[in-house]
Amino acid sequence: MGGWVPDARGPFPGPRREKDLPTPAHAFLWQLWEPGLLELYGPQPLHTSAVAARLARFARDAESRWRSDPVWLAVGPTDAVAPERLLLRLLEQTEREDPPDDDPAADHLSPFRAAQPQALADALPGRCRARLARRRWTVVLDGVPDGKRGDELLILAEQLVMDTESRVVAVTHRPHVLPGRRWLRSEVAATAPAVPDKPLGPAALNIFIAVENWEGDEFDASVAGALCAGTPMTDRQRDAALRVLTAHGVLQQTRPGWYRFTGRRGPRGGPEKDQALARAVLDGTADPRPAVDAYVDLAVRLLDRGAPEGADLLERLEPQLITEQGLFRLLRAKQTLWRATGDWKPLCVTAAVAVRETGAPQRALEALERLSAPRAVREIAVTLRYLGELPFASGALDAFEASDPAPATAPDGWILHTRAAIQCDQGRLKGADRLLRRAVEAHQVRGDVRGEAWAVHHYGRLRLLRGDVEEARKVLEDARDRFDGLGDLQGEAWTATELGKAALVRGDVMEAVEALGRAAGLHHANGDVRGRSWTELYLGIARAVSGGPEEAGPPLGRAHRGFHGVSDRLGQAWADHCLGALPTTLARDRLAAGAKLSSALSEFRRAECPHGAAWTLLEQAAPWRNLWDAAHGKHDQALRVFESIDDPSGLLWSGTWGSGHVATGRIPLTARLTLPEPHADFDHAALSPATHARVRLTLLDDRSTAGTASRIALRVLPGPAHPWSERTAAALPWLTVRATPLSGADVEPAHAVTLRPSPREADAAEFLFTPRRAGRHRLLFTVEHLATATVLQEVETYIDVVEGDGGGPRSGHAPEALRRS
Known part of the structure; x- marks a missing residue:
């Protein structure tokens, strides 16, 4: 059975068996109805709490008919002033032990995020009572204060369990006698206090001094360490000191790993300790x-x-x-x-x-429009972007900058990187890199580490759109590490989505499916419907590549429904586009696909997203949808839009369906994920109609361990439209490839290896990679034309190396860089 109860500090002097309990407590333990509240009071709070803990254990360990799980709530000074805190903790703990699922009685609290506090104060008692009626609980309120606030808290607690099988044990210093109240009372007599053999050491004394007059209700080991920042102390010393202070009764556990100071407080510590602790967080x-x-x-x-x-x-x-x-x-x-x-x-x-980040951007927009704070105006722009209203989002940013009193020499980094994000959404990438560089600098000047992390994230998005997959991956991994250090779960989830998309663009479909599946789980845990929907969209594209329309349809359908639920018009447009681009066989399905594309085109134009509009026009011009004469107008429109946004990949793909060209088949959905630099040398098939050759690296062993050789194979893969793909093996040129370690590792052979372009595994060049230490290792592979010594390609990759396990077969998780194209 669940339910945490604090351990006894030492030998327990109270009742050890149920029959030894005082009569009121024994009667309370074995009854299921009123009175549902027992007040344990006595002159020694710690001993009274220990008796309450023993009673809670008896209830937890009873036979099933009488069993009741404990919910331990330590009542602090702040809780007495704001009793909703206790009710929220009660709901949180009971939901953790007994998840609500689809129980209508356990209505969620999400609508109260932006509601007035009085509305939540009015609703909480009813929500708590519904939870306590669902199953049997023993709620322990440890430390109910004397006086009026304590009276009000006990009256509230009595009402919560009325007509339920749940009960409340209140630990107080003096009895609360109120007219008309019928709860049980039991006095806990004083005992001789136990004196631990071990005295307080220096570390315990330092923590004692630090927390004695600190105004916080409770703290854990990390806060204690921060309060003692000026005193050298290892984690082991700090944890041992907390145990000693607890054994001496100076501290009391409030929940697992958390403590509160039990002694009588002296004069208030004032703001100095609080401000010093806040500055410690802000300076890192x-x-x-x-x-x-x-x-x-x-x-x-x-x-x-x-x-x-x-x-x-x-x-x-x-x-x-x-x-x-x-x-x-x-x-x-x-x-x-x-x-x-x-x-x-x-x-x-x-x-x-x-509200916005948990699936209700429209409600968030309404709440923000009622606020006058400067930041609210900025967040309105972000929210409009979430809704796919990109022109209005840009207008809101313009309005914010026009009204911002800050001097032009101190730009707002959030404004800059949000503007760049909008450009990435639209496919208008010119100048976005400069905006993001300025954003990073602005965040650094202001010391805004979170803003800088988001600017780095959007720069990774930009590099991925440009088709620079390896650079995008490195930047996104940097952003992920920054978000992890900040505890930014939203940032971690969005970066996981972009990394999954990077694997998809690179052509590693199975890796992309796995990565995107993990990212969808992160968004789901965050309550981010929009984030999960974008991830499902990319997952649908991956499924279209690996399994066809039958596998792509379900995730794309879920993405479309999710976008509709959060009113993301741009997301709906891309979902409609992808669903409309899937192959169809029946006439009615082709009509439905045409309607999807028409809807997508309308939304793309509304969002001023030329990238999506051009691809939709090109898809509408597909030879199997129309006769060439009927499609010619849309094809020309698509070409003009691709030219207007300098999209060479779109122009190349458009050429495959142009006048005088034979249709080469459907354009893969992955082609929509990139918008390369003009005149860029594409290095993977998703960027162009297979006109280029790619370098494929494969780690042939499941993992790489320090001191052990691992095999790496390299192949040069010509695309179907590449000149090398049409030649016989004898007519293919000879190439050389050389591997250069950029970290502490050895590679054999040290000289260049010859090979010919070929998709066959037997034609690969093979190297032995022996790392001398664990960690991340970098390798550089240089491919040259043998006859002319021209460098054709340089590929840098990394391999994560683990410590050696003493031999045995290699198994387990492969490094992240199994394949780099």
């Missing part, structure tokens, strides 16, 4: 990811005081608030700030962004 010396809850509470306290670090810390923590995983955290922060100040304006934009 403290990592907030392990203890986000504590740092969000810190940001709220700073906002309450009007400290300048509050807004900056909130922006730094925003990635942990805007996803589905951050729902309860955001709601707790909102209710806490509202209860403390009567307002929640500092969180309004963050709440609207959370």
Whole structure:
């Protein structure tokens, strides 16, 4: 059975068997109906808590008829002021133990992200009561305060379990006697306190001094370490010190890995410790990811005081608030700030962004339009982009820049990289690289590491659109590492999608399918319907390449429904385009496909996306859809649009269906994923109609280990339209290839190897790669024409090497760079 209960600090002096419980507690344990609340009170809070823990264990371990899972809620000073925090934690814990699935009684809290706090305060008791009625729980409120706030909390708790089989155990210092209330009470007598043999050491004393007057309700080991930043302390010393302080009763566990200070507080510590801790996060010396809850509470306290670090810390923590995983955290922060100040304006934009990122951009737009903060105007532009309203998004950026009081020498990096992202969406790439370079510089000047990560992400998107797959992959992996360091789950998921798309463009379809499947899972966990829909779109394109229309149809259909649900017009256009471009056999299916393409063209034109419009016009001009005379007008329109956006790949593909050309078959959907530089030398088939030869590298062993030789095969693959593909083997030119290690490794042979262009594995050049250490290794392969010594291609790749396992067959996960084209 689940349900965490804190361990005893030492030998437990209280009742060890159920029959030894005081009469009220014993009666409470074995009854299922009213009274549903037991108040345990006594002069020693830690001992009273230990008795409550023992009672919760008895309930958890009882036979099935009486069994009840515990929900342990430590009540802190902030919880007493904002009781919604406790109710949200109650919902969060019970949903974790008993997921709601499709239970209508467990209605989700998503609509309350941007709602007024009073609406959530009114709705929470009913939601909690529905959860507690669903199955039997024992809710322990540890540390209910004296006085009016404690009275109100106990009345609320009694109402939550009324007419349910769930019960509440309240741990208090003094009994709360209220007229008309019939809950049970049981006094826990004082005992001689246990004195641990081990005294407090230096590390424990340092932590004691640091947390004694800190204003946070609870902390974990990472926060304790940050508060003691000036004292050298290893993780092992810190963890041992926390255990010693807990054994001495100075600290008490509130949940697994979290503690609170139990002693009587002296004078308030003031803002100094809070501000110092916030600055440690902002300058990168403290990592907030392990203890986000504590740092969000810190940001709220700073906002309450009007400290300048509050807004900056909130922006730094925003990635942990805007996803589905951050729902309860955001709601707790909102209710806490509202209860403390009567307002929640500092969180309004963050709440609207959370609404947008979890599948409701239209509602987010409405919420943002009601706000007057400068950042709200910027986020309106981002939201319009999410809705596929690209011209309006650009107009919103123009309006923001026109009204921005900042000097022209200090541009807004978010504006710059959002504008570049819109250009990438439209296929108007001219100048996008310059915008992104300026964005990175602007973020660096302002110290905005998250903004810089997103600018790097969009630069990776740009390089992928340009067909520079290897550079795109490296940039996107850099962005992924940055997002991971920030705890930005949205960034990680979107970068995973782009990396999966990079594998698709490179031609590694199975790798792309696996990568895109993982990315879809990340978007789903984040609650990002739009992100998952774009990933499903690329997954459908991959399935079209590997399995045909039967396999492509389902993911493309899911993508279309997802785009429709979030009102992403650009996404719907691309989904319609891909569905319309799939091969059909029946006349009614061809009519439906034509309607899909017409709808796509209309949406692309509305979004001012010439890239999508040109490809749709070209698809409408396909020889099997029309006689040439009927298609000629659309074909010419497509050519003009491709020329207007300098898309050489589109122009090359258009030539295969042009006047006087024999149709060479359908254009693969992957061709739509790139828009190369004018006059670029394409190096993979997705960019052009197979007119170029590609270099294919294959690691022949499942993995590469330090000190062990691995085999690498290299082939030169001419495309079907390449001159080499039409020659006999004897007429093919001789080429040479040389491998150069760029890291601590040896490659054999050290000299150049001759080969001829051929798709056959038997014609590959083979090298032995022996890394001298684990880690990432880089290799450079140079392909030359033997007769003229002309360098035809240079390919740089990397291989991730693991530590040697003492021999045995190679198995397990292959390195990421199994194949590089």
